Amino acid sequence: MKRLVILGAGTGGTIMANQLKKELDDKKWGITIVDGRKQHYYQPGFLFIPFDQYKPEDVVKPIQQFIPEGVDFVNISVDKINAAQHQVVLANGNTLLYDILIIATGSEIAPDETEGMQGEEWGKSVFTFYDFEGAIALRDKLKNWQGGKLVVHITEMPIKCPVAPLEFAFLADSFFKDKGMRDKVEITYVTPLSGAFTKPKTTETLNYLLKEKNIHIETDFAIESVDNDNKQILDYGGKSVPFDLLVTVPTNKGSQVIENSGLGDELNFVPTDKATLQSKVHPDIFVLGDATNVPTSKAGSVVHFEAEILTENILAYIKGQKLEEEFDGHANCFIETGGGKALLIDFNYDHEPVTGTFPIAGIGPLRLLKESRFNHYGKLAFKWVYWNMLLKARPIPFVKARMSIAGKDYN
């Protein structure tokens, strides 16, 4: 009996467990999935909690609920991987041997990477919505906040869901308008990038929306520290931005397990072949989702597309065949723009987001890179799709792993 071990029962690990359970011959292969947590979070929902649009209970379910029958679930944290011995060491000292290892340990926030971020003002005027507890704390803060300078801030790239801080700024604009206090709030969006987004056409659209919503943007800002005494953020170049309420996205890092195992880069992301998703160092290790260093967005849609291709590749690897299926970096992201509207962007390693129709060329019903109500309903409907189809690896109609260029307006 051979053993396939999956580390992490988040989005990527759970989808892989469900797909491989269907594909692998259970007389030859046993599947084990390891995760020390008890809960599975619908992470895209964290964005809506501060504005009280989602309740905390909407975004959390028991982790075990999505692990298929016949897959061994080990509910213990991982200490490290001994890649040379093909072995995983658990926090309780037990070990698991593997013939194939899938790393799906994700990324997490590391506010301690920035001087002063977790200082006196942390939880008072400095918040993040990038984890469950942070999103709830921010909701409680916003309930009674009287207004002032709201600064929405990205510490450094890459981050999980790179459009989420922009969405936060847009939703904040709507939120304060609805409360009749928009005139009391000055919103500034502070980014280490040179524009609102990394891709030119999307940046153009987003800059227009920022202007329309009277949100100031401060670009090329590389934070050095949070000055708790004077309530401002300082950058290495000597710039400063004052705040009454700072909503920051701290540095994102791969799991501590990766660091313990000596398998990561300087941010604990695993060097991964961007087309096959195989580790660049160990052929019996595959990586997906936020844990990789591949140059595409860290997002749920990406891990969903990766899972389909990784499944084909693992089957090929088992048969001793060449890994031919190629991941193209496909990402598909809704961007909430406030007022019950959203944008949708669809892109990959080679093609930036442009206007067009999705998922059916020429028909839609969704519109790319244009605000619409229908896109917003798409985003809300996705929560149901996530819990009921995506995690269980049920195919989502019309949406393909490889990006289609049909229906898109490239010049």
Add this chain to the structure above:
Amino acid sequence: MDKIISGKNISLTDEGFLKDFAQWDKDIADALAAENQIVLTPRHWEVLTYIQNEFKNDVPLSIRKIGKSGIVDIKEFYQLFPVAPLKTATKIAGIPKPVSCI
């Protein structure tokens, strides 16, 4: 677009990055630095050489990586290339704009 830099015809991207590293030389670096109000010192050259070597080895560049390089810390990197240092330094070094930002 093409542009005459230190007497040579150089192909640049819309953002002013060299399209072909083969066209780069030290005079071009000096000229690009001057456009960014920088006079290159031996310290600058240590950083530029490091950046070029990392690029040749296919290592993705980021400000954090340069801060941990042992060549400069982030503070000094900003003193050497005050505005958007990673972008400015890669431009002067003649290599493509870093894709560390997804």
